[in-house]
Amino acid sequence: MGSFPGHVLPGTLFLLVGIWHIWSSVVRYASNPKSFQVRVWNPVPGFDGRLKYLELYVIAVGTFIDMCIEFFYSTHLKFFVHGVLNPSHMNDFEHAGMLLMFFVFSLVALLSEKTSFLPLPEGALCLISATAFCAEYLLFYFHSTTHKGLEGHYHLLLVLLVGLCILSIVTGSLMPTSFPADLCSGIAITLQGLWFYQTAFTLYGPMMPDGCRLKESMVTCHSQDKEVRGQLLANFQLFSLVFGVLVAVAGSYIFAAKRFGHSGVMSLHTAEDRLDQN
Template identity: 30%
Template sequence: MGTLVGHLVPGLALALLGLWHITNTVRAYHMKGSNHFRSSFWHPFMSPSSKLAYLELFLIVSFSIFSIVMQVLDYPLYSFAFKFNNFEHATMFLHLVIYAGFTLVTEMIHKSDILFEVSGIFAASVFGQELFLLHYHSADHVGLEGHYHWLMQLIVCVSLVSALSTTIFPSSFPSSLVLSISVVFQGLWFINMGFLLWVPELVPKGCTLRLGHGGDSDMHGSVICGTHEAGFRARALANLQFSWILAGILIFVGCICLFYPKKVTPRVNSNEYERLNSRVAEIPLSVAGFKQVSYQ
């Protein structure tokens, strides 16, 4: 993953997956209402009876297995060599295969409702292992590169907490929405890291991109800033990018939330309906009696 393509491809896949989850989560919430909403760690591509219903899970498993093979073969060198950095990345995708594979099997044998919490635990383990392997990465990310990876760990931490919260509280719309937002954020931040750390023309002013030579660092570069002021400026720009990307995601989510109520007929809350009936039934009989008396 130490290349532009290595960041761009998985980042784009995560961003699209998160956008898909945001759209379906908001739609389900507005269609079912707050009383009947239930979170889901995946969403059918078409109707549940369609052959393409499990397309999301199939794509996750297929993409993860492909990524594992690419990491083991040390793309783009295609030389089978044991490199800790590559196997750490492959292990992240391995946990994704375990989660998606297990969830797919539970759907096919019609035990998804019973084993929902187990799928949630597996989903949380994906983010937990990602956070663990990012924090204790064999590739020593320092300087500006280390700052970008530290910000990435903050996003993954939010994904982990929201995944656990969704598992424990499956009817919580905020937990499910935050989880989807964090997945989009991860994907966009991966893409941002790929461009800002691996395209020499986009490296911050006062910093340079240097590729490693020899050993385990053939495909790992590092951004080196010439002065303390340049490093401080580059980290400040990274912080602004972090906030701007989040702002863009929140604007999109806000627009989606405002869009769906126009398409869905609002439902009357049953509790309010019962209270309205009770209030009508409780109209004082004395009023009616008073009217009758007044006419006599």
Template identity: 30%
Template sequence: MAVSSIFIASELYWGFRIPLHNSGLIIPLNRVRHFEHATISLNFFTYAAFAIILDKIGSKAHYALTLFLEAIAFGQELLLIHFHSADHKGVESQYHLLLQIILLVSLITTLMTIGHPQNFLLSFVRSTSITFNGVWLIVTGFMLWTPALIPKGCFINLEEEHQVVRCLGDEDLLRAKSVNHQFSWFFIAITVFSVSFYLVLDKIYDEKLDYSTLS
């Protein structure tokens, strides 16, 4: 919740740092992305807040409702990423496209877990996809806005107060968008880490598990 609050505040700061258009508070196109990012974080803030409240109240349906709110957050993120105001033909679009695959897995497994709360595999895949979601967002940030990591033949260009990766030619653009192998490497790494982490914890704790509430 704290991280979401900080992120929302930072995005709204960049969105409002120049007064909005005097006519009907119209949001300029170059600042729409900031409100999109803030909305995504707001969804997860709402989910986290209600997760704590439901856990504290101890409602019989608190687990199902928590998963439902989580599914809404993933669904909203998937929707906003799919219709993101960023360039849909550049390098960033390829990273967003691959992110949507991860989000779709998170959304589907979360919805399925509502009906099958005791299914270990669903929970495991959901947790792994959430981890992959965070890792891929970090990778996207480094690969797109770190000059030393930008593909050869491409550069960071400031367009309408937003940094965008542009390439010199079509061949450079195609090479820069070929991040599928990178996605696959991270997918394998996350899979190996998740399974190994589970095996280690299973060996340490075995059946000696003790659960407690979030509050």
């Protein structure tokens, strides 16, 4: 079982990175669609280059802090019991391992970009990022904490979003000039962050469905009908988030096209219109 802060903290990290990825992808494509390249991370412009690697630093610091919370604070430093890993905190060890993968990705990306010790192409960084998401996928799919009922349904939907992250990032590494793949990656990461928030507010906050409750670290419903109703509500919540994100992406693209739009964007649309007419 988790907690409200345990979902909000990683949710905030995914949400910030995802929103920045969407905006950067849209601006880069609107500015010059012919030279567009997939990026697994996006530099922050301006400020004389001092904030260029801010995204990677946010990932590194955020995952390190969350990893320390999971590994040291949540376990109360009781790592071993009778010579084996403490079975009462296996979920904390698993969460720390997942966060370690994202921390490693940020370090590898920083070494690749700022030094000559580990020069890697963008496609390789994409695959390393996809590996971190694979670790997250395996964690939630084969979690030592058994998720059942309504809680299990929320985590199943989370697993699907993580799978979408993996698929979009791998596609971007194979198709390095694909704007849809790069944009889909940002959308998937954003949705994952929003779903962490939604899970926190639903299972551990004020949005618990009628007829269900959190008691002794378990979500239980009074009847099967109440549980099914809660699962249908979760489906509707995910649909609402997807719809809202897509509307926001469309709005950001319209704004970016007007503000940073390159003549190539209009020429591409004009060519597509001519093909449709023919």
